[in-house]
Amino acid sequence: MSILVVGSIAYDTVETPYGSVQDSPGGSALYFSAAASLFSPVNVVGVVGSDFNASKISFLKKRGVNLDGLYVESGDTFRWGGRYHKDLNQRDTLFTYLNVFEDFQPIIPEQYKDSKYIFLANIAPDLQLQVLDQIHKPKLVILDTMNFWISGKRDTLEEVFKRSDIVILNDEEVREFTNEYSLLTAINLIHKLGPKAIVIKKGEHGALLHYEDQFFFTPAYPLDRVIDPTGAGDSFAGGFVGYIAKEGKITKTTLRKAVMYGSSVASYNVQDFSFNALIDLDMKKIQNRFEEFKLMTQV
Amino acid sequence: MSILVVGSIAYDTVETPYGSVQDSPGGSALYFSAAASLFSPVNVVGVVGSDFNASKISFLKKRGVNLDGLYVESGDTFRWGGRYHKDLNQRDTLFTYLNVFEDFQPIIPEQYKDSKYIFLANIAPDLQLQVLDQIHKPKLVILDTMNFWISGKRDTLEEVFKRSDIVILNDEEVREFTNEYSLLTAINLIHKLGPKAIVIKKGEHGALLHYEDQFFFTPAYPLDRVIDPTGAGDSFAGGFVGYIAKEGKITKTTLRKAVMYGSSVASYNVQDFSFNALIDLDMKKIQNRFEEFKLMTQV
Numbered sequence: 001m002s003i004l005v006v007g008s009i010a011y012d013t014v015e016t017p018y019g020s021v022q023d024s025p026g027g028s029a030l031y032f033s034a035a036a037s038l039f040s041p042v043n044v045v046g047v048v049g050s051d052f053n054a055s056k057i058s059f060l061k062k063r064g065v066n067l068d069g070l071y072v073e074s075g076d077t078f079r080w081g082g083r084y085h086k087d088l089n090q091r092d093t094l095f096t097y098l099n100v101f102e103d104f105q106p107i108i109p110e111q112y113k114d115s116k117y118i119f120l121a122n123i124a125p126d127l128q129l130q131v132l133d134q135i136h137k138p139k140l141v142i143l144d145t146m147n148f149w150i151s152g153k154r155d156t157l158e159e160v161f162k163r164s165d166i167v168i169l170n171d172e173e174v175r176e177f178t179n180e181y182s183l184l185t186a187i188n189l190i191h192k193l194g195p196k197a198i199v200i201k202k203g204e205h206g207a208l209l210h211y212e213d214q215f216f217f218t219p220a221y222p223l224d225r226v227i228d229p230t231g232a233g234d235s236f237a238g239g240f241v242g243y244i245a246k247e248g249k250i251t252k253t254t255l256r257k258a259v260m261y262g263s264s265v266a267s268y269n270v271q272d273f274s275f276n277a278l279i280d281l282d283m284k285k286i287q288n289r290f291e292e293f294k295l296m297t298q299v
Numbered sequence: 300m301s302i303l304v305v306g307s308i309a310y311d312t313v314e315t316p317y318g319s320v321q322d323s324p325g326g327s328a329l330y331f332s333a334a335a336s337l338f339s340p341v342n343v344v345g346v347v348g349s350d351f352n353a354s355k356i357s358f359l360k361k362r363g364v365n366l367d368g369l370y371v372e373s374g375d376t377f378r379w380g381g382r383y384h385k386d387l388n389q390r391d392t393l394f395t396y397l398n399v400f401e402d403f404q405p406i407i408p409e410q411y412k413d414s415k416y417i418f419l420a421n422i423a424p425d426l427q428l429q430v431l432d433q434i435h436k437p438k439l440v441i442l443d444t445m446n447f448w449i450s451g452k453r454d455t456l457e458e459v460f461k462r463s464d465i466v467i468l469n470d471e472e473v474r475e476f477t478n479e480y481s482l483l484t485a486i487n488l489i490h491k492l493g494p495k496a497i498v499i500k501k502g503e504h505g506a507l508l509h510y511e512d513q514f515f516f517t518p519a520y521p522l523d524r525v526i527d528p529t530g531a532g533d534s535f536a537g538g539f540v541g542y543i544a545k546e547g548k549i550t551k552t553t554l555r556k557a558v559m560y561g562s563s564v565a566s567y568n569v570q571d572f573s574f575n576a577l578i579d580l581d582m583k584k585i586q587n588r589f590e591e592f593k594l595m596t597q598v
Binding site: 208260 | 385386480481482483484501504505507513514515516517518521522523524552555556559593594595596597598
């Protein structure tokens with residue numbers, strides 16, 4: 001079943017210890033789509049400037065990504081620049097030019113309003129609410145956010161939490177949102193708001209799922225080199241939501257496997273700059289890595 | 300089969316956000332013995348001062364721990380004081396008085412020299428070599444160390460690595476010892492020195508094993524509260540080595556299960572001060588937690 005994603009579309013300028021790229025297409029909506037479309041059709045809502053070169057994302061169309069909701073406004077595309085430290089867990093933001101993204105209003109095209117799987121990528125919580133207000137009968141709402149909104153738009157964000165079925169956060173965000181150091185206590189506080197499932201991304205330490213009173217853990221795939229961590233979280237979310245939408249049901253096993261598929265796709269994504277590694281990725285490679293994940297945790 | 304452990308025996312004074320204890324028995328050899336003896340007989344070599352109150356560790360004797368190698372010297376027992384921060388991953392050392400431990404020479408009693416499983420707890424590398432020189436035909440040598448020896452006694456420590464079958468380190472130590480950020484690269488460098496298996500402890504992020512070109516991951520047991528992290532690494536090692544010695548064979552499955560047993564015992568240990576939580580621990584509880592670990596990683 002098809003997925004609706006609403007998020008940012010950007011030109012990223014990224015430096016890592018292994019090289020750099022300038023004005024490479026990025027943003028949460030594109031990373032998510034590149035990953036999720038490996039599993040299920042994806043409908044994108046986002047905005048770009050008149051400088052955006054659509055040929056750079058032509059592979060998405062071939063993979064069943066519907067770009068009817070990609071609005072082109074006069075002005076420049078959102079630009080972000082960042083430099084990663086040697087350990088790749090830390091980065092400095094060098095610049096952020098919101099450009100046309102500053103006035104983005106998520107207008108959902110009529111033909112998307114019956115979407116069942118909704119991924120609210122990391123954008124302002126009031127925009128996330130606007131998205132939900134336009135969808136007729138979502139089956140599953142999955143939320144991503146970041147510390148900027150947790151500290152700046154706490155109340156609105158809490159409303160989005162209440163209307164979400166699954167939240168995907170990193171461990172710092174979980175602790176900041178709940179003001180609780182213990183992840184177990186923090187998780188229970190989030191469940192009380194509404195979400196039935198919580199996914200916590202821990203970077204090189206893997207990811208965990210809490211659903212129906214049970215934990216599930218997946219390690220990060222051990223890589224010799226992480227070339228560019230940009231988009232790791234969104235490509236994880238893409239594999240995660242993509243697999244759930246493909247299965248079309250929400251069970252414990254589906255969610256657990258979805259975490260492993262998300263980890264598999266994210267592990268490929270970080271092996272090259274931008275989402276280059278996702279362009280030629282296929283289900284065979286993903287399935288191989290999925291099996292490797294299983295071997296890494298079985299006794 | 301019985302295990303020989305050589306390590307420190309201390310009186311610890313510990314403050315955590317949940318309380319404090321003063322002059323509580325501790326040290327790597329005692330934490331290890333309290334954990335390993337749940338699986339296999341343990342022979343201890345260490346030193347205490349004339350102030351040491353042996354009645355505090357009488358439970359060890361009941362559990363098959365042989366204390367013939369516990370030397371009592373005139374003077375005070377090694378004392379360590381530490382205060383843990385709110386997040387429990389960081390601690391300040393408040394004091395370290397080596398006392399009788401300063402001149403410790405590990406004399407292995409004759410009846411221990413045929414020990415097959417040797418755990419070299421975190422002591423000076425030259426003492427670790429002295430231990431190995433006295434053992435007739437060890438079957439498995441397991442090494443623990445710390446950043447203090449990595450930076451201060453690099454060459455001697457490398458000799459111990461060469462004579463060890465398994466090394467147990469935390470992720471920081473692995474990176475410091477190899478001067479490599481990538482754990483995968485670091486692991487390969489350590490294998491080249493000799494150890495066939497490497498166990499990396501990652502605290503709240505669990506533990507991983509690398510053996511026969513394969514990774515195995517176990518999460519940390521999710522706890523609402525960690526009361527006192529002191530001895531987590533040594534009790535992990537105790538469960539790990541204890542299980543291997545009990546099985547009496549070194550296979551992929553044994554090592555993987557050993558990591559899970561180590562994690563189970565360590566998760567109990569941190570739920571109370573000192574090794575109090577290990578005193579009444581039994582195999583039934585350990586087995587329950589082991590099964591919970593399995594459920595947390597299966598799809």
